[in-house]
Amino acid sequence: MLQTSSNKKIRVRFAPSPTGPLHIGGVRTALFNYLFAKRHGGDFILRIEDTDSARFVPGAEEYIIESLNWLGLKFDEGVGFGGAFAPYRQSQRKHLYFKYAEQLVNSGNAYYAFDSSEELDKIRKQHEEQGKPFIYNHTVREKMKTSLNMNSIELQKRLNEEKHWVVRFKIPKHEEITMNDIIRGEIRVNTDTLDDKVLFKAADMLPTYHLANIVDDKLMEISHVIRGEEWLPSLPLHILLYRAFGWQSPEFAHLPLLLKPDGKGKLSKRDGDRLGFPVFPMEWKNAEGEISSGYRETGYFPEAVVNLLALLGWNPGTEQEIFSIDELVKNFSLERVIKSGAKFNPEKARWFNQQYIRQKNNEELANLYQPILKSKGINANRNYVAAVCGLVKERATFINDFWNLSSYFFIEPEIYDEKATKKYWSDETPQQLQSLIEIIDGKPFDKEKTEQTVHAWIANSGLKTGNVMNALRICIVGAATGANMFDIIDIIGKDETVKRIKKAINVINNRM
Numbered sequence: 407m408l409q410t411s412s413n414k415k416i417r418v419r420f421a422p423s424p425t426g427p428l429h430i431g432g433v434r435t436a437l438f439n440y441l442f443a444k445r446h447g448g449d450f451i452l453r454i455e456d457t458d459s460a461r462f463v464p465g466a467e468e469y470i471i472e473s474l475n476w477l478g479l480k481f482d483e484g485v486g487f488g489g490a491f492a493p494y495r496q497s498q499r500k501h502l503y504f505k506y507a508e509q510l511v512n513s514g515n516a517y518y519a520f521d522s523s524e525e526l527d528k529i530r531k532q533h534e535e536q537g538k539p540f541i542y543n544h545t546v547r548e549k550m551k552t553s554l555n556m557n558s559i560e561l562q563k564r565l566n567e568e569k570h571w572v573v574r575f576k577i578p579k580h581e582e583i584t585m586n587d588i589i590r591g592e593i594r595v596n597t598d599t600l601d602d603k604v605l606f607k608a609a610d611m612l613p614t615y616h617l618a619n620i621v622d623d624k625l626m627e628i629s630h631v632i633r634g635e636e637w638l639p640s641l642p643l644h645i646l647l648y649r650a651f652g653w654q655s656p657e658f659a660h661l662p663l664l665l666k667p668d669g670k671g672k673l674s675k676r677d678g679d680r681l682g683f684p685v686f687p688m689e690w691k692n693a694e695g696e697i698s699s700g701y702r703e704t705g706y707f708p709e710a711v712v713n714l715l716a717l718l719g720w721n722p723g724t725e726q727e728i729f730s731i732d733e734l735v736k737n738f739s740l741e742r743v744i745k746s747g748a749k750f751n752p753e754k755a756r757w758f759n760q761q762y763i764r765q766k767n768n769e770e771l772a773n774l775y776q777p778i779l780k781s782k783g784i785n786a787n788r789n790y791v792a793a794v795c796g797l798v799k800e801r802a803t804f805i806n807d808f809w810n811l812s813s814y815f816f817i818e819p820e821i822y823d824e825k826a827t828k829k830y831w832s833d834e835t836p837q838q839l840q841s842l843i844e845i846i847d848g849k850p851f852d853k854e855k856t857e858q859t860v861h862a863w864i865a866n867s868g869l870k871t872g873n874v875m876n877a878l879r880i881c882i883v884g885a886a887t888g889a890n891m892f893d894i895i896d897i898i899g900k901d902e903t904v905k906r907i908k909k910a911i912n913v914i915n916n917r918m
Contacts, residue, residue, distance in 0.1 A: 416448025417629045419484075420474075421619070423455045424466035427690035427698065428473050430750075431634065431664040431673060434715040438661060439632045440479045441716070441738035448629070452484030453622060454495045457612045463693075473687040477708045478731060491626040496618055503613035506621050506651070507573040507606040511553070515650035516605060518553040519574045520564055525551070542601045544579040573606040575616075575643065575650075583642050588630075588659040588740045595642045603643055616640065620647045623656060632659045632740070635747075659740045662719045665747040673750050683752040687711065705804030710759040718748040728761055760803045771795035774805045782809070784816050793897050797889040812889075815897060818906050819884025822914055826886035830876040836911045838874055839881065841867075843904050851900040857892040881910035 420436040422428060443450040452474075454467055471486050483489025493499055510516035526542075533540035540546075548554055552574070553561050565571065581597040605617040613621070623631060638660045648655035664673040667681060675698060678685035688700035701711050709731065716734050717727065720743050729737070763771070772792040779786055798811040845859055864871050876886045882894055882903060895903045 414627060414629055416443060416446040417451065417627050418443045418448065418632055419451040419453050419623070419626065419628050420481075421453040421455050421622075422470050423458060423461070424463060424470065425458065425461040426463050426466055426692075427686045427688075428470045429673075429675075430685050430687065430701075430715070433473065433477065433687050433711075434664060434718060435632065435634055435661060436474055436479055437477075437712060437715050438720070438738075438740075438743070441734055442630065442632060442740060443482075444735040445738050449482040450479075451489070451491075451626065451628075452481045452487065452494060453626070454485045455615065455618065456495060456497045457500065457615070457618055459497075459610070459612075469688065469690065476702055477687060477712055479712075494626075496622065499618075499622065500612055502625075503618055503621060504606060504611065507613065507617060510575065510605070510647075510650055511573060513650065514576070516573050516575050517547070517602075518561065518565065518571050519547075519602075519604075520551040520568060520571045522570060541599075542574070543577050543598070547574075547576075547602060569608055571608045572604045574602040575605050575647065577602050577643075577646065583645060585641055585645050585658070587638075587641070588657060589662075589743050590638075590660060590745055593638075593641070597642070597646075600642055616643055616647065620644055620651075624648075624651070624653050628656050630657045630659065632661065635660045635663050659743070662744055663747040664718060665749045667750055667752060672747075677750075681752060683755065705806050706755070706759050707762045710762040711755075713762075714755050714758045718750065719743055728758075728765075756803050763799050763802050763805070766799070768792040768796040768799075771799060771805070771808075775808050778806065778809055779816065782816075786816060790815075790897070797893050797897070814883045814888060815894070818902075818909065819882075821884060822880050822910060823885040826876065826880055827914060830873050830880065830886065831914060832873070835873075835877045836915060838867075838869065839877065839907050839911055842874070842878060843907055846895065846900050847904050851895065853892045853896045856895070860892075878907070880914075881907045 418439040420439050422432055422436075440450050442448070452471070454470075456462060456467070467485070474481075481487045483491070484494045507516065511518065529546070530540045542550075556564070577597050577600045579597060583595050583597060585593045585595070587593055603616055604614050606613050622628075641658060641660070644658075645655055665671065666673045666677045673685060675685050678699070684699040684701050684704055684706075686698055686700045687702060689703040690698045690700065692698075702708070712731060712734070713727075713729055716729060716738075720738065722729070722737050723742060769788070769792050772788055772795050775791055775795060776786075776788070779791065794812050794815045795808065798808060801811055802808055841863065842860065845863060846856060861871070864874050875891060879886055879888060879891055882888075882891070882898070888894060
């Protein structure tokens, strides 16, 4: 079992904010955390970071949990699961954070700032007019309204009377920080490029993400922080916060972005709407009633989505593409995660689902297909449905495709494809089909023997196989498409076959 440098158990967390539906990129982050934890016998934890009350969306937390449950990513502890480090919802932990902000102030690593938003806007504008970037750090903090230039009496008075003060982290000046990322290697940043981030706000007595995140990771004994690349700019601050508290930091790994299929940039909902594919695991309906499609409702298998996402940014080092979840756990490593963005391919997503349909046994597919048949008013024998599934699953991408691919097994055609009829139906066709009826109906049906007999008759009669067999297919299917003709006859039976041929001869002849 892999251990951290301090010999602690591997513990990772997925910590989404309930501000809307879970993006497929967030699902990939959860998956990589899950695979890493399970690979090393560790714990996978769900923490909900809901301190941003202004952006909170009702139902989002439940959506996140249901999505991850659907995908089979089971948590060891967290919101909805419990555990020794509860509560796991940050809004229920808000009483914890101020003492840590105070601790940083008392140690000289943070300070109180009393600047109003209007004052800050004015200073930013002045810097812009002078062509200078405004960075709230050692270059300005001594000149601002902060505890750094106040006596204790004035400070206490302001803390008591004012409600807009914040606690800012005091970024050290003129220092180069060296950090290590498991995926990206060594990273160096000069502290003079960083600003003194706000850690705590008096207005709502809540921490910002940076403080809450660090404190919770420490208290929950998180060993590895595996998160998206968008958090990479926050890494220097987080490393400095751990140092300021005197805590050992976890190891960090920043995953590559999921990129849009065409052009440049991060994959967005707009890309899914534009190109017609989901970017959320499940369907989502927003407050305005707008519905965004989900992988579940579109017909994807959860294991296909997991397989797809695992290979977006991770290279197994082999040509293998289809992995069970157990195989992913066994093979996964952060060292094989790439640095560059992973381009999302909607067609590849469909391909994965197709492969999983092909892998499933016919009985399982029959169970999935039965509700569709019942919605059409068809109550078919399970073994019959399973046999049909076995014939059409190679050409299906989703279970919903099965009806279009196999409806003729359950209902006889009412119309006949006009284009195919014009191509394959001639004045001689009815007589040829009568001869076929005699062959098919003459003795107990045997698929292989009947197929051999029919092809021998076509050859001996000097007929064209394509014309005869497609005319037969039009009678049985209604079009020049479908499964192997003799497989179809074997399933629907020779009596049904003969009945359909006779009906088609009558209908098509009357139409021509």
